[in-house]
Amino acid sequence: MIPPIPAMKTLARFYYEFTESIRIAWAQIRANKMRSVLTALGVIIGIVAVTLMGTAIRGIDTGFQNSLAMLGDDVLYVQRWPWGPVEDWWNYVNRPPILVTDAEKLNRIIENTPNSLLEIAVPVAGRGSSVKAGDSSVDGIYVFGTTADYARISGVDYTEGRLFNDLEASGGRSVCVLGYDVAEALFPGRSALGGTVTVGGHPLTVIGVFAKQGEFLGLFSFDNQLVMPLNAYRKMFSIRRSTDLRVKVTDKTHLQEGKEELVGAMRRVRGQLPGERDNFTINEQQAFKAQLDPVKTAIALAGLFITGLSLFVGAIGIMNITFVSVKERTKEIGTRKALGARRRTILLQFLIEAVSICLIGGTIGMVVAYAVFLGIHFQMPNFPVQFSPDLVVISMLVSVVTGIISGFAPAWGASRLDPVVALRYE
Amino acid sequence: MIPPPPPATNAPRTVRPPGPLVIDIEGVTKLYRMGAEIVHALRGVTLKVHRNEYMAIMGPSGSGKSTLMNMLGCLDTPTSGHYHFNSKDVSSMSDDELASIRNREIGFVFQTFNLLPRSTSLHNVELPLIYAGLPPADRREQARKALENVGLGDRMLHKPNELSGGQRQRVAIARALVNHPSIILADEPTGNLDSKTGEEIMQLFDHIYEQGNTIIVVTHEEDIARHARRAIRLHDGLIESDRMTGN
Numbered sequence: 009m010i011p012p013i014p015a016m017k018t019l020a021r022f023y024y025e026f027t028e029s030i031r032i033a034w035a036q037i038r039a040n041k042m043r044s045v046l047t048a049l050g051v052i053i054g055i056v057a058v059t060l061m062g063t064a065i066r067g068i069d070t071g072f073q074n075s076l077a078m079l080g081d082d083v084l085y086v087q088r089w090p091w092g093p094v095e096d097w098w099n100y101v102n103r104p105p106i107l108v109t110d111a112e113k114l115n116r117i118i119e120n121t122p123n124s125l126l127e128i129a130v131p132v133a134g135r136g137s138s139v140k141a142g143d144s145s146v147d148g149i150y151v152f153g154t155t156a157d158y159a160r161i162s163g164v165d166y167t168e169g170r171l172f173n174d175l176e177a178s179g180g181r182s183v184c185v186l187g188y189d190v191a192e193a194l195f196p197g198r199s200a201l202g203g204t205v206t207v208g209g210h211p212l213t214v215i216g217v218f219a220k221q222g223e224f225l226g227l228f229s230f231d232n233q234l235v236m237p238l239n240a241y242r243k244m245f246s247i248r249r250s251t252d253l254r255v256k257v258t259d260k261t262h263l264q265e266g267k268e269e270l271v272g273a274m275r276r277v278r279g280q281l282p283g284e285r286d287n288f289t290i291n292e293q294q295a296f297k298a299q300l301d302p303v304k305t306a307i308a309l310a311g312l313f314i315t316g317l318s319l320f321v322g323a324i325g326i327m328n329i330t331f332v333s334v335k336e337r338t339k340e341i342g343t344r345k346a347l348g349a350r351r352r353t354i355l356l357q358f359l360i361e362a363v364s365i366c367l368i369g370g371t372i373g374m375v376v377a378y379a380v381f382l383g384i385h386f387q388m389p390n391f392p393v394q395f396s397p398d399l400v401v402i403s404m405l406v407s408v409v410t411g412i413i414s415g416f417a418p419a420w421g422a423s424r425l426d427p428v429v430a431l432r433y434e
Numbered sequence: 435m436i437p438p439p440p441p442a443t444n445a446p447r448t449v450r451p452p453g454p455l456v457i458d459i460e461g462v463t464k465l466y467r468m469g470a471e472i473v474h475a476l477r478g479v480t481l482k483v484h485r486n487e488y489m490a491i492m493g494p495s496g497s498g499k500s501t502l503m504n505m506l507g508c509l510d511t512p513t514s515g516h517y518h519f520n521s522k523d524v525s526s527m528s529d530d531e532l533a534s535i536r537n538r539e540i541g542f543v544f545q546t547f548n549l550l551p552r553s554t555s556l557h558n559v560e561l562p563l564i565y566a567g568l569p570p571a572d573r574r575e576q577a578r579k580a581l582e583n584v585g586l587g588d589r590m591l592h593k594p595n596e597l598s599g600g601q602r603q604r605v606a607i608a609r610a611l612v613n614h615p616s617i618i619l620a621d622e623p624t625g626n627l628d629s630k631t632g633e634e635i636m637q638l639f640d641h642i643y644e645q646g647n648t649i650i651v652v653t654h655e656e657d658i659a660r661h662a663r664r665a666i667r668l669h670d671g672l673i674e675s676d677r678m679t680g681n
Contacts, residue, residue: 021566039552345509345533347536347609348538351529352530427509431548
């Protein structure tokens with residue numbers, strides 16, 4: 009019998025066979041460039057799909073987090089309706105409206121609670137409307153009224169001017185602050201300060217313009233808004249069903265505790281009896297996330313379907329080409345076996361060839377995906393896409409696994425060839 | 435480098451004394467199934483080959499000489515009978531054990547050269563050493579020496595398609611020698627060469643025989659067999675004759 013080879017020697021041998029296999033694989037691919045690239049096409053498409061899918065999902069997450077910060081991620085919303093779809097609408101429709109006075113009562117409770125987790129409550133009433141200035145008009149602007157305390161819950165800067173003060177707010181003065189895009193549209197290339205805009209037929213003097221904030225997931229722009237004193241707003245529009253409270257917490261890491269405190273405080277404000285169900289809802293922006301989940305799931309499912317399909321087609325193509333490669337080189341396999349190649353050596357050789365084609369496909373796919381990503385990034389800066397290094401790792405792993413799966417059957421067949429038959433093959 | 439070839443006919447023939455037993459075949463048979471038919475390729479062959487022998491296996495096609503060659507080369511196992519190679523029982527070995535024997539103990543020379551088309555001469559000769567697990571520097575050194583020994587020191591980085599038929603066969607012979615095997619098995623080594631080149635290759639075999647190698651040549655040409663010191667003839671799967679050749 010053959011004397012046992014020490015482990016180190018086996019390892020060294022395996023390493024030499026491995027490097028030899030890589031050498032053969034590259035020589036083979038170089039010799040059949042067109043064939044290899046065409047074969048890798050399925051893998052290329054698969055990797056492009058999986059990478060772009062990952063990019064989009066990650067972009068949505070990042071865009072969401074950025075937008076949350078824009079809105080103020082330490083703010084709770086007291087409203088009649090929860091965000092998102094409800095099936096039991098009858099439970100909400102008869103809830104008493106949220107009143108401006110609720111905010112005053114709530115603030116008094118907050119002031120009298122020692123170590124309150126809540127900082128301040130601000131009433132906001134708003135609706136969509138068109139805004140005019142001279143001959144220009146913009147539609148679909150979110151117009152809302154609030155108090156001067158709004159400055160404390162909104163972290164937004166101003167391009168010019170300021171927010172109205174307490175005096176202007178309580179007096180219901182006809183002043184307003186414009187979102188960046190509104191100001192740009194109505195006062196192109198000049199300062200909006202001191203200008204007059206009309207909302208619902210009422211003239212308002214512009215005293216400030218918000219800094220550009222960008223869009224929320226590219227869907228809703230925070231730059232398309234107009235804010236005015238609540239007392240001015242209620243002269244134009246009914247606030248009965250459109251008021252909500254924005255409550256800032258002192259520490260956003262204790263948002264949930266703050267929310268619990270707010271529920272208790274609101275029940276007192278609304279004079280609710282023990283055992284009675286809340287007649288209000290506390291919404292928080294994290295809830296948006298749940299609403300985005302179906303979108304993300306849809307993207308992921310579509311992406312996975314395309315990825316799966318193209319990788320499947322790609323894998324079959326690679327399996328086929330590896331079968332061809334084995335057939336073409338049957339005599340070479342025979343020669344190698346005659347010279348001492350073991351089954352494992354031959355198996356490894358063809359597996360590495362299949363994996364190499366997949367890796368080439370994966371690399372091309374990554375480059376294409378990165379180009380598409382850059383294209384989207386520069387053409388539509390607002391569309392949330394983000395490329396990350398772990399996508400590279402995932403794609404490469406997917407490529408390797410595809411290569412191993414598709415190359416295994418032909419490589420196994422090659423490794424089992426009878427050297428006598430293989431040598432005789434012409 | 436090869437010494438200038440002596441005139442073939444009058445050359446004094448060295449016959450090296452036989453060394454230890456390398457090949458010991460006893461009552462070996464081989465059956466093939468070809469469709470519904472069973473072919474008896476070997477019908478009970480008994481053969482002993484010692485180190486330092488230079489033997490020719492002859493016979494018409496269909497006589498079983500290819501089957502015997504495959505058997506001797508550990509490419510195939512007998513249907514019945516015994517085969518001991520260097521006193522190890524080959525008949526019961528696994529594929530990988532056979533591969534290891536082929537790698538270390540047998541040097542193959544094929545009629546069609548069987549070089550890897552996209553590899554240089556050097557890499558082709560290195561191949562058995564890769565499978566033997568030698569480190570790259572040692573491999574290159576030994577392959578270089580083997581190529582110089584067959585007179586191709588200046589063709590190391592040429593690929594097979596840049597070489598003549600004779601040169602290709604020399605590369606193949608260098609590859610067969612590089613692992614210092616117990617025997618060199620050459621299957622019709624001149625079959626794809628013109629007679630002049632064939633004669634040169636046979637002189638190379640003579641040369642490596644004199645360097646201390648054991649050689650078995652399978653051929654159907656008397657001229658080729660005449661180079662060997664011993665010739666066996668196969669007919670219908672049996673050894674018909676076994677005698678020393680010579681002047």
